Amino acid sequence: MGERDVVLPVVGLSVESLAESVLLHLPALTDALVETIYAQxxxxxxxxxxPRQDLWRSCHDNVARVVQMIADNDDRFDAAQATGRRRAEQRMPLDDVLKSFRLGGRLVWEAMIEEARAQGAVDSEALLDVASKVWEVVDxxxxxxxxxxHVAERQLVRADERRRSTLWEGLLHGRGKDRAFVQEAATVLDVPxxxxxxxxxxxxxxxxxxxxxxxxxxFAAVRVASAWQVRPQxxxxxxxxxxxxxPKALGILRDVVHAPAGLSGVVNGLVEVNLAYRQAMLARRTLPAGQIDVAALTERLPEALLLSAPELAGQLVQTWLVPLTTVPASERDLLLDTLDKWVTxxxxxxxxxxxxxxxxxxxxxRLHRxxxxxxxxxxxDGCQLELGLALRAFKLFPA
Structure with missing residues (x-):
């Protein structure tokens, strides 16, 4: 006899026979467990x-396995593992899943007590031994x-992250015109x-x-829904x-963001997110190296235009400012500063x-110089616009 076998002090009465008797009432025990779970x-x-049928089948299979393990000490966890995976996929909280197993353990214990009493008197010490075995198996x-x-949950998280990343990349690269795609993106990202x-x-x-x-x-505190995606850079x-x-959104960003950033202009709906993304990246490029700020496109349109047309920017610098690079640095910086204030x-x-x-x-x-x-x-007359653009281009393309 194994060390975990328990024989009750009644002739012919054993844990195995009790378990076999309980299995005869498995459908009724399953019904009772389902109702208990719904109630508690x-x-x-x-x-x-x-679904109720899913819960019934799970209760039926797990009660059967628990009772069989109590009877013959043979570990069979197929039903338990299948339940764990399925409940993770159904997004049922693990605490509630484990609670249902504790409720099942209690019903199995009560059913075995009833069978023992029906088959003959037993002493309290033997019943405690059976209880210990029941709860060992349930644990x-x-x-x-x-x-x-947990394994299924981790797999689901990875799958969710991949799907979320795919939706983000689709939006950033122009798939917002696909109505089915944009509806899924809005649902997953929780934005309109x-x-x-x-x-x-x-x-x-x-x-x-x-x-x-x-x-x-x-942003939620000011009734602005937001979604965020971490990309490699x-x-x-x-x-x-x-x-x-x-302006209010920009103010919040400048308060909470402590890294170089670019902000797009306002666009209409998820269908134009790819346009806004290009604008944001362009606005980010207008920041001088080392400057920490949120560059709003609406505040830096001249710089954005120059970045969009680098050949024209180079021509402006060549026409207006390159000759100044031939003078000593101290004089050059003084003259450039004067020109900047002249335009302002x-x-x-x-x-x-x-x-x-x-x-x-x-x-x-200085102007004469x-x-x-x-x-x-x-x-x-009329030179200030070109000069102003040339000065901005010189800062953007210092080389």
Missing amino acids: SPAYRVMDAV RTSSQVAAAY IDGRYLVVAIDNLVDDECTTSSFVRR TVVGLLALGTESL AAGSVRRTADLAHCHRNTVIN VHQITGRDVTE
């Missing part, structure tokens, strides 16, 4: 994830359920199909999951503005002098 585990009713079975559940959207592209962050979760909470955010304004002051000598903190005659002398070096008279 509300998740099975509220979530409606497990081992529950461990197998949990293990199978239509409405006003922004896209933000942020240089990849440290502790991405924690950071993006905080972004979601921050960039964290991309999708902001469903609703009734909120672009809309060609006003007095305002330029105020901005440069110098006398107006100093400004005139620029004329000598470049051959271009910056005081002529």
Whole structure:
């Protein structure tokens, strides 16, 4: 006799015979367990994830296996493992699944007690031994359920992440025009199909999951739904503005983002997310190296245009500024700074002098020096637009 075998002190009465007797009432015991689970585990009713027939079959197979293991000490966990996998796929919380196994263990124990009493008197010590064996089997079975559940859960998470990544990449590369695709994307990402959207592209962050979760909470607080995707070099955010304004969203981003980033203009619906993504990436490129800020496309349109047409940007620099690179660096930087303030002051000598903190005659002398070096008279009408673009291009393409 094995060390776990238990024989009750009644002639012919053993754990095996009790188990065989309980198995004769398996359908009724299964019915009772299903009703107990519905009564004591509300998740099975509220979530409606497990069909009643599925629950009945699972209870039937697991009770049968538990009773058989109690009788012959032969570990057979096929039913438990199948239940663990299936409940994970059905998104049933593991705590509720394990609770159902504890309820089943209690019913099996009660059924065996009733059988023992029906077949003859037994002493309390023997009943305690049977109880120990029942709960040992239930514990081992529950461990197998949990293990199978966790394996399936990890597989589901990986599959969900792959599907989510596929949907993101599809949106960023123009599949938003496919109605079925965009509906699935909206469901999975939990954002509306239509409405006003922004896209933000942020240089990849440290502790991405924690950071993006905080972004979601921050925007949710102002009724802006958001979704985030961590890509190899960039964290991309999708902001469903609703009734909120672009400046407000930009203010939040500048408060929470501590890395170089670009923000698109407002686009209409998920169908235009690919356009917004290109805009966000373009806006990001307008930031000078080392500058940490959220560059909004609406604030940096000239720079974005220059980046979109690098040949024209180079021609502007060549025409207006390249000759200045021949003078000593200290003089060059002084003249470039004066030209920048000249453009900001809309060609006003007095305002330029105020901005440069110098006398107006100093400004005139510096502009004359620029004329000598470049051959271009910056005081002529109509030159400020080209000069301003040239100065921006020079910052974007310092080489």
